[in-house]
Amino acid sequence: MRIVVTNCNTTQEMTAEIVRGARAAAAPGTLVDGLTPGWGPESAEGWLDSYLSAAAVIDTLRTYDGPAYDAVVMAGFGEHGREGVRELVDVPVVDITEAAAHLACLLGRRYGVVTTLERTCGQIEDSLELAGVARNCAAVVSTGLGVLELTDPARTEAAFLNAAEHARAAGAEVLVLGCAGMTGLQQVVAEKLGMPVVDGVGAAVKLAESLVALGLSTSRAGSYAKPIPKGRAWGRGG
Amino acid sequence: MRIVVTNCNTTQEMTAEIVRGARAAAAPGTLVDGLTPGWGPESAEGWLDSYLSAAAVIDTLRTYDGPAYDAVVMAGFGEHGREGVRELVDVPVVDITEAAAHLACLLGRRYGVVTTLERTCGQIEDSLELAGVARNCAAVVSTGLGVLELTDPARTEAAFLNAAEHARAAGAEVLVLGCAGMTGLQQVVAEKLGMPVVDGVGAAVKLAESLVALGLSTSRAGSYAKPIPKGRAWGRGG
Amino acid sequence: MRIVVTNCNTTQEMTAEIVRGARAAAAPGTLVDGLTPGWGPESAEGWLDSYLSAAAVIDTLRTYDGPAYDAVVMAGFGEHGREGVRELVDVPVVDITEAAAHLACLLGRRYGVVTTLERTCGQIEDSLELAGVARNCAAVVSTGLGVLELTDPARTEAAFLNAAEHARAAGAEVLVLGCAGMTGLQQVVAEKLGMPVVDGVGAAVKLAESLVALGLSTSRAGSYAKPIPKGRAWGRGG
Amino acid sequence: MRIVVTNCNTTQEMTAEIVRGARAAAAPGTLVDGLTPGWGPESAEGWLDSYLSAAAVIDTLRTYDGPAYDAVVMAGFGEHGREGVRELVDVPVVDITEAAAHLACLLGRRYGVVTTLERTCGQIEDSLELAGVARNCAAVVSTGLGVLELTDPARTEAAFLNAAEHARAAGAEVLVLGCAGMTGLQQVVAEKLGMPVVDGVGAAVKLAESLVALGLSTSRAGSYAKPIPKGRAWGRGG
Amino acid sequence: MRIVVTNCNTTQEMTAEIVRGARAAAAPGTLVDGLTPGWGPESAEGWLDSYLSAAAVIDTLRTYDGPAYDAVVMAGFGEHGREGVRELVDVPVVDITEAAAHLACLLGRRYGVVTTLERTCGQIEDSLELAGVARNCAAVVSTGLGVLELTDPARTEAAFLNAAEHARAAGAEVLVLGCAGMTGLQQVVAEKLGMPVVDGVGAAVKLAESLVALGLSTSRAGSYAKPIPKGRAWGRGG
Amino acid sequence: MRIVVTNCNTTQEMTAEIVRGARAAAAPGTLVDGLTPGWGPESAEGWLDSYLSAAAVIDTLRTYDGPAYDAVVMAGFGEHGREGVRELVDVPVVDITEAAAHLACLLGRRYGVVTTLERTCGQIEDSLELAGVARNCAAVVSTGLGVLELTDPARTEAAFLNAAEHARAAGAEVLVLGCAGMTGLQQVVAEKLGMPVVDGVGAAVKLAESLVALGLSTSRAGSYAKPIPKGRAWGRGG
Structure with missing residues (x-):
């Protein structure tokens, strides 16, 4: 595969x-x-x-x-x-957003997401809502770090642990790494927090x-029908 | 202005x-x-x-x-x-999606949207939901016409009136033209239906x-902060 | 007009x-x-x-x-x-309640309302809910001032700014003046808070x-039909 | 008492x-x-x-x-x-609105309300929503009869039974008489429908x-505090 | 009876x-x-x-x-x-869970539940949700005491009063005793808190x-039909 | 494994x-x-x-x-x-209930469940709700067949296809087999319906x-803590 x-x-x-x-x-x-x-x-x-x-x-x-x-x-x-x-x-x-949420729902009654900048929290909430998995999301909290600031592992981990406490206080029993750039962090923070941490990529x-x-693929019956053939220009050079 | x-x-x-x-x-x-x-x-x-x-x-x-x-x-x-x-x-x-819904909410207890193809209904529902105005939307119904098929006014009007009855049966007291390409249709269908019809463009x-x-503009305090300066390529030609 | x-x-x-x-x-x-x-x-x-x-x-x-x-x-x-x-x-x-909320929804992802006494918060929440615009309301907070206490501008402004911080902490990116008697206050508090403030009257x-x-008026098709002719006495003197 | x-x-x-x-x-x-x-x-x-x-x-x-x-x-x-x-x-x-709903919730998984004119359905839905008991309401349906038309018992009963079928089709397992003027009708329609029918007055x-x-009364801690002493004129004669 | x-x-x-x-x-x-x-x-x-x-x-x-x-x-x-x-x-x-909530809804705009261990809060929330009375529940808070620790009245009362303040801060205007073993406590805490406290048993x-x-009983029309006759073994001894 | x-x-x-x-x-x-x-x-x-x-x-x-x-x-x-x-x-x-729903959410914007008896529909709705995956469920519909009647494959298939049309009309773009006893049916009905069908067991x-x-297991931090040691008798024989 x-x-x-x-x-x-x-x-x-x-x-x-x-x-x-x-x-x-x-x-x-x-x-x-x-x-x-x-x-x-x-x-x-x-x-x-x-x-x-x-x-x-x-x-x-x-x-x-x-x-x-x-x-x-x-x-x-x-x-x-x-x-x-x-x-x-x-x-x-x-x-990866929905994927992490789907697995997190199986691991605890409420989950939380720890992400990068404050400004991305709303987008994540919207994404979870439309994916149909927001109900059991207790909180989406930010670490305050930008995506390209995640390169310092110690700083990232410390920021993650700090934000995680806010998610826990809001009722989260499971956490989700809220950025693809955090992949790999899940085990160390899970151990320190004593709760499962889901990486969306995995x-x-x-x-x-x-x-x-299972031989399953996207339904073509409705929303996700094939695109209608038509003129489309992909960028200025088109 | x-x-x-x-x-x-x-x-x-x-x-x-x-x-x-x-x-x-x-x-x-x-x-x-x-x-x-x-x-x-x-x-x-x-x-x-x-x-x-x-x-x-x-x-x-x-x-x-x-x-x-x-x-x-x-x-x-x-x-x-x-x-x-x-x-x-x-x-x-x-x-125009949110705009039509905002005004429709002021005109009746429930509104409906009549749009083009079935496949766009879900997108419209999502757009209304995130804009915060879905609660009083009774239904989003399709005419079955593609955007570029709206050029025949008689056909469009007939399809609109037919779809409108489904919206009314679902509780709509006000209707919204669910495509920018329908602009101009509002008066004639409003008269025939006996209910207000809102054009999103207007x-x-x-x-x-x-x-x-009123001197109001988008809040910069949170979600809609200015984009962070960074490298971005807009399309293949870049 | x-x-x-x-x-x-x-x-x-x-x-x-x-x-x-x-x-x-x-x-x-x-x-x-x-x-x-x-x-x-x-x-x-x-x-x-x-x-x-x-x-x-x-x-x-x-x-x-x-x-x-x-x-x-x-x-x-x-x-x-x-x-x-x-x-x-x-x-x-x-x-003015719904009006302020409608415009606030266009200015930020979540809005907050700052009102007078604690006891009116629930009524405002109910009003927003039924108007169909409560989804993106992050909080309704009170200043603790009664309607007739709003005559002292400095005191009102200070109480407003204080309550506004609670709304901001709850996620509000836009604020609404939660009392007609606050009309006029919007500019000064908007400047001090660095976020748009909507006055419901305006x-x-x-x-x-x-x-x-746009030539639109209330739908008569359903909830807001004309009152049925019947006997009605408006007050004791009738 | x-x-x-x-x-x-x-x-x-x-x-x-x-x-x-x-x-x-x-x-x-x-x-x-x-x-x-x-x-x-x-x-x-x-x-x-x-x-x-x-x-x-x-x-x-x-x-x-x-x-x-x-x-x-x-x-x-x-x-x-x-x-x-x-x-x-x-x-x-x-x-009586909330009362009927509270008891109906105890008698089946979903209840329905059968009321008078179509125009009152929305008001009833709002009332149930704010009372906190709308979740398990499957439908509010109208008989098409005005309040003062309920004097003919046979006609009322027939209209009720007809509307009740729509509520049942929407999932209602219990019904509520949606008008104080229907009081007394509950037993005969309950027997004919084979499901419990709750009268709000009772x-x-x-x-x-x-x-x-139980010695319980309305909380004064919050929303339902005593009215503030002030000038109030009750009707034109005042 | x-x-x-x-x-x-x-x-x-x-x-x-x-x-x-x-x-x-x-x-x-x-x-x-x-x-x-x-x-x-x-x-x-x-x-x-x-x-x-x-x-x-x-x-x-x-x-x-x-x-x-x-x-x-x-x-x-x-x-x-x-x-x-x-x-x-x-x-x-x-x-008793739903019963307390039904009466609490009649006594204030929002109610809260004070229960035993943290781990039972989620179950209570689920129970209220499915009973159709969760909408006006402001919070379910725990005292930290196990069911069998409720035998010391002074300790229970103190823990209850402490947890009650959290419920009040979350908007509760009425409280519910969240454990059958708390029955009898309602009057003393109601007096100290200045708000009604509902005991689910009563x-x-x-x-x-x-x-x-009122001659009402569970609907057999739908969810709560009589159990289908079939083989069932009730425990190992069967 | x-x-x-x-x-x-x-x-x-x-x-x-x-x-x-x-x-x-x-x-x-x-x-x-x-x-x-x-x-x-x-x-x-x-x-x-x-x-x-x-x-x-x-x-x-x-x-x-x-x-x-x-x-x-x-x-x-x-x-x-x-x-x-x-x-x-x-x-x-x-x-298997939540599992089928989780995968179904990935395959279409709305899914439906086709199950056995009418009386089980409510239970399934409740189960999906608490699992946090009900939002995108368009309908739970019954075939009218009891669990032990599923032994006749032709009859089951016909009943499934009939019920599936009701789910599709309600917006389902993906279907879920609503009973473990239907396992194996998914491929044939998927082909006939032209939409993916998810078997909960798989x-x-x-x-x-x-x-x-992924090395993930249930969170012990909160709802699903280990059972407290205490006396428990499992059935009459105990």
Whole structure:
């Protein structure tokens, strides 16, 4: 089985890190390829970045000409685009935001999300709401760190643990890493906090593998019908 | 006062029609300029189109170099992008989806939306939900017509009246034209149905004028802070 | 265009102040007349006052014999009566509670209301809920001041700023003046808080003008049908 | 124990009928007095009537000088006023709308309400929502009969049974008589429908007796604090 | 009238205490019998205990061969089983969790629950939600005391008063005793807190009496149809 | 990896069928053991059966002395017990109801459930609600067949297809088999309906495998803490 993992931004180092996280979660027979969008923001923080990212990721998948794949994992926590990718491709599509929430719901009565900047909290709440998994979300809290500031592990961990306490006070019994760039952090913080911590990248890989194994793919009956053939220009150069 | 009205697609005739509708609603002192995105879909029907449209509209506003304007009206019913534009510009931004719903709430206890294809209903429901005005929406129903099929007025009117009965049966006391391309239809169907019908383009123009007159603009305190300076490539040509 | 602005209480000074606020917001061609109920409470604080006010305002409009008007603005934040006035008159009716919320939704992802006494918070929450605009309300907080204590501007401003911090902590990115008697305060507190502050009186005037300009009025198809002719006695003297 | 049952309208025959229903439900030691408002509508159908009724009922209780009572039952299905009466009096207050819903929740997973005119359905939904008991309400359906048309029992029964089928189809397992004027109908329709039918008047009497017996009364800590002393004029004669 | 009050656990002293509370609330003509399950947990704290308790209580009622009774009161705050008992018996069934909430809704705009261990809060929230009365619940807070630690009245009272302040801060205007073992505490804490405090045992007795007096019982039309005859083994011994 | 799949009833043939379905979904290295409760109902239809089943399944796991296992799959669609099992065991627990819903959410914007008897629909709705995945459920519809009537495949299929049309009309784009006894039916009905159909047994196996692979298990921080040591008697024989 081959899974394409799309980064939501153009930073190759981030793609590499996400792929590492995805491979760590993948089953033995699963191949994981990272896909960095050919355009878009160098990190996605806020709605403007997120819509730019959505279009760029869709375009990158649309013009992809690598080996055939069995599923798409979209690695942009709280970022837009999943419904568009579902229209585009004929294989299952799993976004790390919803994936983390789905697994978190199985592990405790309420879960919390710890993310980067304050400004992304609202987007994550909206994403969870529309994915149908917001009911048992107790809180989305920020660490105050930008996506590209996550490179210092000690600082990230300390900020995460601090924010986690706010989520716990709000009722969270399980936590979710609220940024693809946090992948890998889950074990150390889980141990220190004494509660399970779900990484969306790993969660999405397992859900994608599950759907493929069960022979399930996106419904074409309704919302996610194939795009209607028409003129479309993808960027200024078009 | 100058309002820029952005079309969500690249079809110039549609922009012209939207501008006609906007000018019909505008106050004497209000100038209305139409803006057709430099790229994107030729009509927006579904999520893939909508995300492409969102990025293209944002990019078109980002690179706009015409006369200064006081507000933006986004004319794409149910389409994405409004939060990103709010981050980008320093003037009020009103999306026709939310605008129509805001006014409809003032006219009856429950409203309904009549739109184009079945596949767009879900997107509209999501857009209303996140805008905070879904509670009193009784139904979003489709006419079965594509955006570019709205050119035959008699057919559009008949399809609208038929769909309107479903909305009424679901409790709607007010209707909303669920596509910018329906602008102009409101009076004739309102008369035939015996209930108010709100056109989102006109509604958005009045709300934009209202915000400008009151000296109000988007909050920078939280979700819609200015975009963080960083590398961003807008489309393949970059 | 002529708009009648109804005060929810019998205090003429309050009517005068509301009219000042309404006129400040009105377009050049809009005439604003204040209407003080012929009976009712001298200030509305709590449900008993609010129901008394609702009946008195309806009766005052019912027996009004001044110049014809094009819209009604109801200036009682959180007070009852709007649906009854919609049944009564043939022109658009806008309540300042809902009006402020409608505009606030366009300015930020979540808004907050800062009002007078603690006891009125619940009524305001109910009013927003039924108007269909409560979803994006982060908090309704009180200043602890009674309606008739708002005459000291410095004290009011200080209490407002203090309460505003609670609303901000709850997620509000935009604020609403939660009492008609606060009209005029919006600019100074907006500047000090660094976020937009919406005055319901001004908001309602602009929404009323908008509806009139668009030729829209209350739906008669359903909830707000004309009152059925029958015997009714309006007060003890009847 | 003495319970005052307030009619929401000025029709004495209706008061008499309500009192009959209340007495049929009352425990042996409970005295039931009917109170017809001194002013207000002759029947309450719609919001205008309802707000007029609310003020009139409050005023009638405010100026009541009969024997002391232990509880108030408000007999106006879907009508406004209960919160105001809670502020006014020092004894428990039970509205028949909420009372019927409270008991109905104990008898089945979902209940339905069968009421008079279509225009009152929305008011009833609002009343149940604010009372906190709307979640398990499957439907509020109308018989199409006005309050004063309920005098023909055969016609009322037939209309009720017909409307009841719509409620059942929507999932109702229990029904509620949605008008004080239907009191007495519950047994015959319950038998014909094979499901429990709750009369709000009887339900409210039992709930009022229950609260009195338990020594419970309205909380003064918050929303329903005593009205603040101030000038208030109750109707034109004032 | 005879009411059977089922304890949710096997502790006879608890049954005795519950029966004392029930008798204190019962009308003169009402006989109250306590029923201690023949098996199950010695106290119910958490879901495992609660499901065990549910099965044990149902089995105990199924095999009951005492005098005929008119209603069942289930005395386990937040515990499972009420829907199963409704299927089993032909008389009204009232659970103390929902009963307390129903009466609390009549006494204030928002109520709070003060219960034993933190781990039971979630169960109580779920129970209120499914009973249809969670909307006006402001908070469920714990005292930190286990069910069997409630034997020291001074300690229980102090812990209750402390937790009550958290509920009040969250908006509660009325409180509910969140454990059958707290029965009897309501008056002293109500006085100290200055707000009504509802005991679920007393509330359920009054609601059961009310339903019986009105001739109402569980609907068989839908969810709570009689159990289908089939093989069932009740415990290992079977 | 070894997964124990618990049947919710005592019918061995049903266990065998569930195990077949589970093994068909399991990864090569996953061993699946079926566990038939030592007591309980021979089929679970309604709340009484469901609570009996919950206690029996918990007891059966509590006294299980077979080989160590890595996860529990609970195969009773809409049946109670999952939270209790989460308290009991130290490995992940996945209920087929929530599992099917989690995967269905990834495949379409709205899903529907097709189940057995009408009386079980409410229980399933409640189960989805508390699991946090009800938001995107468009409908739960019944085939009218009892659990033990599912043995005739042609009849089951026909009834399923008929009920599926009702779910589709309500907006479902994906379907869920609403009974463990339907396992195996998914492919044929998916083809005939042209939409994905999720089997809860297979879904739960994949989710259980995913959690185990990611090293995740139930949170002990809050709701699902280990049961408190105390006296408990499991059934009459105790």
